[in-house]
Amino acid sequence: xxxxxxxxxxxxxxxxxxxxxxxxxxxILSGRTQDTNSGAIARFLAPLGIDLMEIRVVGDDxxxxxxxxxxxxxxxxxxxxxxxxxxxxxxxxxxxxxxAFGVGIDYHSEALALLAARYDRPGDFNEMRKRMARIPFGxxxxxxxVSAAPGFQIGNVFVMAGVPMIMQVMLEEIAPRLxxxxxxxxxxxTARIAEGVIAAALAKVQAEFPAVxxxxxxxxxPDGFGVNLVARGRDAQSVENASQAIAQIVREAEPYxx
Amino acid sequence: xxxxxxxxxxxxxxxxxxxxxxxxxxxILSGRTQDTNSGAIARFLAPLGIDLMEIRVVGDDxxxxxxxxxxxxxxxxxxxxxxxxxxxxxxxxxxxxxxAFGVGIDYHSEALALLAARYDRPGDFNEMRKRMARIPFGxxxxxxxVSAAPGFQIGNVFVMAGVPMIMQVMLEEIAPRLxxxxxxxxxxxTARIAEGVIAAALAKVQAEFPAVxxxxxxxxxPDGFGVNLVARGRDAQSVENASQAIAQIVREAEPYxx
Numbered sequence: 001x002x003x004x005x006x007x008x009x010x011x012x013x014x015x016x017x018x019x020x021x022x023x024x025x026x027x028i029l030s031g032r033t034q035d036t037n038s039g040a041i042a043r044f045l046a047p048l049g050i051d052l053m054e055i056r057v058v059g060d061d062x063x064x065x066x067x068x069x070x071x072x073x074x075x076x077x078x079x080x081x082x083x084x085x086x087x088x089x090x091x092x093x094x095x096x097x098x099x100a101f102g103v104g105i106d107y108h109s110e111a112l113a114l115l116a117a118r119y120d121r122p123g124d125f126n127e128m129r130k131r132m133a134r135i136p137f138g139x140x141x142x143x144x145x146v147s148a149a150p151g152f153q154i155g156n157v158f159v160m161a162g163v164p165m166i167m168q169v170m171l172e173e174i175a176p177r178l179x180x181x182x183x184x185x186x187x188x189x190t191a192r193i194a195e196g197v198i199a200a201a202l203a204k205v206q207a208e209f210p211a212v213x214x215x216x217x218x219x220x221x222p223d224g225f226g227v228n229l230v231a232r233g234r235d236a237q238s239v240e241n242a243s244q245a246i247a248q249i250v251r252e253a254e255p256y257x258x
Numbered sequence: 259x260x261x262x263x264x265x266x267x268x269x270x271x272x273x274x275x276x277x278x279x280x281x282x283x284x285x286i287l288s289g290r291t292q293d294t295n296s297g298a299i300a301r302f303l304a305p306l307g308i309d310l311m312e313i314r315v316v317g318d319d320x321x322x323x324x325x326x327x328x329x330x331x332x333x334x335x336x337x338x339x340x341x342x343x344x345x346x347x348x349x350x351x352x353x354x355x356x357x358a359f360g361v362g363i364d365y366h367s368e369a370l371a372l373l374a375a376r377y378d379r380p381g382d383f384n385e386m387r388k389r390m391a392r393i394p395f396g397x398x399x400x401x402x403x404v405s406a407a408p409g410f411q412i413g414n415v416f417v418m419a420g421v422p423m424i425m426q427v428m429l430e431e432i433a434p435r436l437x438x439x440x441x442x443x444x445x446x447x448t449a450r451i452a453e454g455v456i457a458a459a460l461a462k463v464q465a466e467f468p469a470v471x472x473x474x475x476x477x478x479x480p481d482g483f484g485v486n487l488v489a490r491g492r493d494a495q496s497v498e499n500a501s502q503a504i505a506q507i508v509r510e511a512e513p514y515x516x
Binding site: 023026027028029030031032033034035036038039042043044045046051052053054055056057058059060064086087088089090091119124126127128129131132146147162163165166184186188195196197199200202203206213214215216217218219220221230232 | 281284285286287288289290291292293294296297300301302303304309310311312313314315316317318322344345346347348349377384385386387389390404405420421423424442444446453454455457458460461464471472473474475476477478479488490
């Protein structure tokens with residue numbers, strides 16, 4: 001391979017905790033709903049110094065959820081799942097997680113209490129809503145001040161709601177439980193030039209700063225084209241130096257922008 | 259398991275072509291960019307009757323790309339990748355795809371011609387831009403009328419650009435190459451009620467219509483809460499009947515909306 005991979009470079013220099021996201025949702029795969037949870041989790045993890053390595057979306061299918069969970073949880077420090085923990089028949093994530101861990105699942109007394117307090121009118125706390133209190137053995141609850149129905153943590157897996165607003169409060173709830181790593185410093189330079197004009201010079205900067213991952217992300221839109229050049233790394237000074245070198249390249253290229 | 263999985267139900271009744279999406283992009287995993295390509299591919303596949311089964315996002319890392327590609331391509335009818343085929347040092351997808359298929363990679367004469375025609379001013383068609391003409395042996399080009407740099411198809415894998423506008427024209431280009439399946443009929447009913455109120459009745463409808471997948475997708479937002487109830491299936495009449503039953507449930511539940 002003549003060109004180093006940015007991901008490999010960062011991977012080699014980091015001993016940060018790693019993470020994967022597992023989105024459970026037929027509605028994403030059918031194109032009906034645009035997933036925004038994985039992006040929200042990515043933005044949550046970055047300032048904690050936890051490196052998100054992989055995102056998967058699978059359907060509401062027990063076998064698929066179990067297989068994905070077991071592939072991911074043995075590989076990364078933390079797994080964050082969203083979706084499938086509500087009261088309806090298509091909410092099967094809790095059972096799938098129990099199966100993946102090979103543990104039983106039953107009504108959890110604290111979860112029942114939380115839900116009973118929320119559904120306090122006669123008849124409101126029905127059998128289907130009680131399903132939301134079914135928690136795998138050995139799991140710890142993740143509180144949810146929006147709709148009361150808790151998520152849970154079992155081992156290194158955090159099981160959260162699919163509704164973005166609820167997932168967000170669950171992320172805040174679990175933040176103190178996570179081991180933090182070194183936050184990557186990042187500088188972005190946006191240039192109204194074609195990346196092909198500066199690609200050779202950029203590769204030289206990458207070679208000069210092996211501990212900085214330099215990414216080139218072109219964009220085309222109604223306002224025209226351009227490129228976002230991103231330098232990321234653990235050492236602030238190296239990132240600053242690399243970004244200065246990139247800025248210089250951009251200044252020199254400006255007249256030949258096409 | 260007391261509750262059938264919606265995904266399983268549909269899977270059992272369908273002999274549709276299947277698909278997976280593989281997004282290559284550090285910028286998605288870092289949270290810098292919100293992925294919209296997977297949603298666009300999902301919306302492209304649905305009306306073709308091709309069932310999207312899985313989405314994965316991995317970093318710009320050759321080993322990760324190869325492993326994901328080989329896991330997915332043996333399992334699904336079609337794999338769609340986006341990202342990593344530009345001119346810069348961090349564009350490594352073409353090499354990774356060649357490696358996954360165990361084939362060589364070299365400059366492709368037709369790809370060179372397409373790019374040479376686009377970069378026709380002296381010095382414009384530089385070495386880095388020529389990288390975009392490196393295509394695995396045995397692959398067929400996917401034309402791109404926006405920026406000329408082609409994607410390619412090798413076996414059941416379609417390798418496309420990461421820039422959404424360019425990916426979109428590549429999808430249009432490959433549509434005629436895809437075997438189509440039976441389009442799923444879908445009816446969505448939006449109700450301003452809590453899903454827990456109707457969950458038991460909904461489960462009964464699901465049991466009554468095993469060939470229809472009934473999904474319940476709650477939402478919470480600034481305008482209040484509610485739920486989208488989606489019936490999907492191959493038989494239009496069954497979907498219609500199931501959605502009528504759901505509509506009836508919603509009408510009866512309205513007064514007890516909390």
